[in-house]
Amino acid sequence: MGPRRAASGIIWLITIFLILSVATAIAAGPAKKPVIIGFDAEVGHTTSTSDDAIRIGILTAIREINAAGGVLGGRPLELVIKDHRSVPARGIKNIEEFAEIPDLVAVVGGRFTPVMQEEVPILHEKKVILLDAWGAADNIVDNGRTPNFCFRLSLKDSWAIQTMLNHAAKKGAKRFGVLLPTTGWGRSCEKAVKTYLAAHPKLSVTTIQWYMWGDKSLLDKYEAARNSGAEAIVLVANESEGSILVKEVAALPQEKRLPIVSHWGVTGGDFTKLTGEGINQIDFSVVQTYSFFDNRREQKLKQFYKTAGALFKISRPEDIPSPVGMAHAYDLTHILALAINKAGTTDRIKIRDALEQVRNYDGLIKVYPHPFTAERHEALEPRDLFMSRFRSDGSILRIRE
Amino acid sequence: MPRSIAKKISLAALSLTMAVVLALGAASYIFTRHTLKAQIEEKLAFEAALISHRLEARLDNINNDMRNMSTNLIVVNALADSAGREMYVAPFLKSYHLPQNIPCLLTLCDFSGQPIISCQGPGQLRAYTDDALLTQVITKQLPLARLTKQGKDSNLLIAYPVFYSATGKAEGMLVIEIPLARITESCLPDLPSTSGNIFTFSSSSGEIWANRTEHSAPVVSSTFLVKAQAPLDQIPLTLTVGQNIRQAYAALTTLTGIYLVIGILILQLTFAASRFLAKKLTAPLVALTTTANQIAQESIPGSPITVVSHDEITQLASSFNTMLARLKESHDSLEQRVADRTKELQNLNLKLAAEVNERSMAEAKTRAYAETQAVLLKEVNHRVKNNLVAIISMLHQEEDRARERGMPEYQNRIQEVLWRVSGLLTVHRLLSSSEWQPLQLSQLCESVIQEAIKGLPAHQAVHLHVSPSDVHVDSDQAHYLAMILNELSTNTMKYALGDRQSASIAVAIEEQDGTIQLIYRDDGPGYPDPEQQGDSPGSGIGFHLIFGLVIRSMQGTIALTNDNGAVARITFPALVPDRET
Secondary structure, eight states, X not given: OOHHHXXXXXXXXXHHHHHXXXXXXXXXXXXXOOEXXXXXXXXXXXXXXXXXXXXXXXXXXXXXXXXXXXBTTTBOEEEEEEEOTTOHHHHHHHHHHHHTSTTEEEEEEOSOHHHHHHHHHHHHHHTOOEEESXXXXXXXXXXXXXXXXXXXXXXXXXXXXXXXXXXXXXXXXXXXXXXXXXXXXXXXXXXXXXXHHHXXXXXXXXXXXXXXXXXXXXXXXXXXXXXXXXXEEEEOOOHHXXXXXXXXXXXXXXXXXXXXXXXXXXGGBOHHXXXXXXXXXXXXEEEESOOTXXXXXXXXXXXXXXXXXXXXXXXXXXXXXXXXXXXXXXXXXXXXXXXXXXXXXXXXXXXXXXXXXXXXXXXXXXXXXXXXXXXXXXXXOGGGOEEEEEOTTSOEEEOOO | OHHXXXXXXXXXXXXXXXXXXXXXXXXXXXXXXXXXXXXXXXXXXHHHHHHHHHHHHHHHHHHHHHHHHHHOHHHHHHHHOOTTGGXXXXXXXXXXXXGGGOOOEEEEEETTSOEEEETTOTTSOOOOOOHHHHIIIIISOOOEEEEEEETTEEEEEEEXXXXXXXXXXXEEEEEEEEEHHHXXXXXXXXXGGGTTOEEEEEETTEEEEESOOOSSOOSEEEXXXXXXXXXXXXXXXXXXXXXXXXXXXXXXXXXXXXXXXXXXXXXHXXXXXXXXXXXXXXXXXXXXXXXXXXXXXHSSOOSOOOOOOSSHHXXXXXXXXXXXXXXXXXXXXXXXXXXXHHHHHHHHHHHHHHHHHHHHHHHHHHHHHHHHHHHHHHHHHHHHHHXXXXXXXXXXXXXXXXXXXXXXXXXXXXXXXXXXXXHHHHHHHHHHHTTTOOEEHHHHHHHHHHHHHTTSOTTOEEEEEEOOOOOEEOHHHHHHHHHHHHHHHHHIIIIIITTSSEEEEEEEEEEETTEEEEEEEXXXXXXXXXXXXXXXXXXXXXXXXXXXXXXXXXOOEEXXXXXXXEEEEEEEESSOOSOOO
């Protein structure tokens, strides 16, 4: 091949490359404007891991949705996070700021029930959809507003209390001492306890002890409950106060250690790290909605691990902190994407309506034939709840009953 | 007149008494006032310190309450709680009471200063959203205290951050507002004795509260700095306890009244006593004065003064009589001495007049003699000058005649004589014009030499330079020097100038140690050797004359030398004693 033929070949190659580049650019078109999902969480909370779990769940789902072409004909989803530090006033301010973001379709809520309880009015005022991935107070969703902008893919306190007391009753306890925080969450649980006992007259509550967030000891409340004749303790707490009680009860003589059935707030942080060996020395069970150890939906879990592994190097259940938050957020984000496409717009009012219209979503936790309806904004059901226990490494294992 | 002395004495006594009373009264008043003021100041300082300490304790208590309440879990929990916090926070806040039921507004706010709940219920919710407060309490997480205005009243505001254990940060704040006047009033004593005090409470921005609104400032006051704990130390509060002038010196008013009454009584008593004593003391004096007036009106001290008394005034009357007798005697003696002295003076005046007349006549004679002498001198000068001029004229005629007859040697001799006489005429003119007083030597040299060289032909010239000098010579020395200079000039014209067109003469004059030295030099060929020696008078009539005049007449010396010309050094005494003529 002579030099002239070689030069001609190079020129042809360059020309073909340029034509292909231009064609690709034309085909891709201009970058599409992202659709925004907000996440209002307790990022600044020093011991919480639930915000990380929810964030990972959302981002894993977003990655899958965007890889599949995004929403509204190719627009990518994007996550904007704001920190409420578990303080309601900051949560309200965050919602006000979220409402001003163009193309924001919904805000995913974190663990702290009191924050979301106080956000309910501003959410409706600003017409911002709340997707509750953890907060358990009944009245977050059952807020009496129409149209209701609050949706939940999580448990609620009435179901949790029912599951916890059922579990305790199965273990033979008939009298319960209840430890509640002086917050909206605590009051929601108090109501749930009373409702449950009204339907189960053979069971009774010997005392309800109220504690404050930030209390350095719950022993006096525990002792008061034990002295009242309680056979089991119903604990509603987050990881900080829950770990204090565990350590204090573990330090008591064996005969003074009552079984503790706990709400799932304790799984919102690195609970076993906070309790140390104490968790292995008492009978401590916690309500859950999902376990990565006990998944009956293997294909979906593989898909989740594939995406989350690429993003966050998560490949096994032990890698997942606060697992329920991650699973709830993952399924919620996918349901939201379906609703956005169904609405065909980023208008939040239409998306809210569309959320009630989504059908047959095959999720990580289960298949949702009809996740939300106009009358029901709870994606889970009481039967989805079960009791679990902590393993020494922090993993949460389902208790087979 | 005598009455006025009594009045003056009584008035003097009264004035003295009044001055003493007033001085004592004033001193006593000032001392009492000073003492009273010191006591009041001490009392007010004690009271100010007492109230300030009470206020400090009260403020510190409130501050401590705020610190404790802000860390109470009930309050902290309320930040994270939603509906229902009223169940426990409201009773908690309402349970807080200040002493004496001072009203306060205790508010729990969120991180943005928005009120969550207050001790006065939902109707009294106040926001604290200013940047400075939020920066200090929420961002810097430090307590803050400051004064706020509520209409005319000032409120004390204390804000404490409420830390939330879950985040370890200030997520809210507890704020209390208290009317400062009520706190201050609660610390004031309620004793009736102190009800008149003026209490003023101030900060760096000025007065913030006072229990009275009087126009006059307290005359006596004591100020105390309230030292409360942080953050209240951010507000420099001072308490001033004062009393106005009327109240402070109320005790002095009574004292002044007592002083006045006592003073008036003392003055009246003094006045009456002094009047009585003055009349009694001045009665003999009045009698003496009356008698003395009678004597004075008669102008002749004929009768002696009679005074009936037994004290110093009787002695005064006796002395007065003796003095009158001596005065009369002295008067008579003085009259006689005046007459004698007057007569003596008249004689002396006559003698003096005669002597004056005699002296006037002698003076007139002397003046006439002097005038005659002056006229005579003038005439003599004139005649001498005329004679010398006549001699010169005759010598000119002789010279002309010798020239006509062809007798050059004779002509030269006449010429030399002519020069010498002209020199004498020159010095005579100078002495006449100075009335034979000493002449300035430099002027003499200048005049004589100029006169000598005046007769040179038109084509020849001699340049003369005489050094300035203040040396003077008397008339005799002037004559001798005139002849000497004339001879030297003649010599210069004859030998130094010769046939040349110009020559120069320089004269220097010096005086040292009573000796005058005159140096005459020209720029000619110099003296022949015999002439230089100065001991060869036979070399010519000129040098014979010069040596004779210098050595014999002026008792001086002369040395002839050559130094680029002829040089003659003549020295002679400044004062010539006995000179030969």
